[in-house]
Amino acid sequence: MTFEEAGQAAKENLYSIYEENEAGNIAELLLAHVTQLNRAARLRQKDSMLTSAQQELFTNCLNRLLLYEPVQYVLQEAWFCGHRFLVNSHVLIPRPETEELAYWIKTSAKPGARILDIGTGSGCIAIALKKYLPDADVSAIDISPEALEVAQTNAEDLKTEIHFKLTDILDSNQWDFSNENFDIIVSNPPYIKETEKQQMRDNVLLFEPFTALFVQDKDPLIFYRHIILFSKKYLKLHGRLYFEINEALGKEVVALLMKEGFEEIVLKKDMQGKDRMVSAGLKSNY
Template sequence: MEKTSVKAVYQQILNRLQSAVGAEEASPQAYWLLEGLFGKKRMDVIMDAPLQLVPEAKEQLEDVLRRLEKGEPIQYVLGEAPFYGRSFKVNRAVLIPRPETEELVQLICGQYGSKQDLKLLDIGTGSGCIATTLALELPGPKVYAIDVSADALLLAEENARRLGAEAEFIECNILEDYPTTLPSLDIIVSNPPYVMRKEASLMKANVLDWEPAVALFVEDEDPLLFYRCIACLARKQLKKGGRLYFEINESCGKEVVEMLEKQGFSDIAIHQDLQGKPRMVEARWRE
């Protein structure tokens, strides 16, 4: 057993990560690793608290650092990612939850936070972060979630169960099929694939090389493919006055709005994210 200190291990991690992820990301990731692997927090570093490393812990740390140096996202390395104040399990079958998607959830909660007995559907649920969070944040909703990936659904179900959320998860490819047993819905929400193939060169390697392409990309020739398909489904499944919510590619806001107008939706609005980018669209199905 090696006697050391939390500060010394933090510095060791920091030195290894700076060349791999850059100086800006190295420090927060070092703190994240300390907490994830050893249960130590920033104050333990400041206080230079003692730390005893057994050989197994040293091997685990070395394995984690090697994976990070190869570019693997820290969320996959640790197997978890924060979202809306909770920790969701993640693996390479699902996208890593992102802050912009938290803003989409907040938009819905802000509009429906006091309404009882809502029925809602999350299309392309991935880790289940949207479906599970809405199930926990809204008062007693009936939540359904679909995804094309069986592996993603297994993880989404695990996240919902672990966090105490009730939701029904369904395997489905919405481009080919749609569950016929769902009730009329108050809300449909989706963060579908929206990155065009031509934009791949602009993406960071830790996204491009590790996260599932099926959840990221849409072909350049038809960037609205999923939006259009989901809007068609929403016309049949939403109650009158029900709402449709999308996370969108910042370059496609105008086109998404025009498509929704042609489909018969009203009260269409684009919302900016905290970076000032057009990131969310909401629309109401006609009364």
């Protein structure tokens, strides 16, 4: 099978489960992974034959893709803020809207800021912020040892120093930060209500970690409440709290922040025009 034939075969198979443009993009990623060549190089060598090892890798990866496994998990990589991250089924796949959150923080953070990322997953937010702000002191926590292992690998691969800690943010007995206060606390916590599952695709539902995605309908703000209480204890005066949010719960998150003594609250839309991010600071007389 030539490079050109492999690309065509991948697209034709993927059309059965993805729209045309997405199938083409996934096929492009697959061929780049299999051949270790970019698109321009493959076009110049379109009549070159896949080796037996490349053919086997191509077939195995394509079969996994046809079972709805996300291409990022199949290839074990995702790009975030211009950097390649290891991802697997223990962590969420980084999304473009989360890149917007990281960039928002970058534009407002002061030099030497102490930053905490809650629910770090792959470490993408914490590592991106350290790349953006080299003199920042960045820490990150997660409830999952497996996720922290992925995050640590990413930090090492991307040559960033991040302080990782295993912590359940919903358990205040684990809030062991007695000698630490932060200028910035950021979190992209679970925020998808269980009733929203029916609107989601199988490549998310069947493969991405459930506990990192979903909250019960009866208490969709559970993580926000706990993180806000944590922030009231560990956020410095004039420090700021940043959230990624469910687009349907922006007003509720803002109301909760106001109730808990925060001010200068900003509800920000993402590039698709959806309420996606919130930032707030503690009142100076709190």
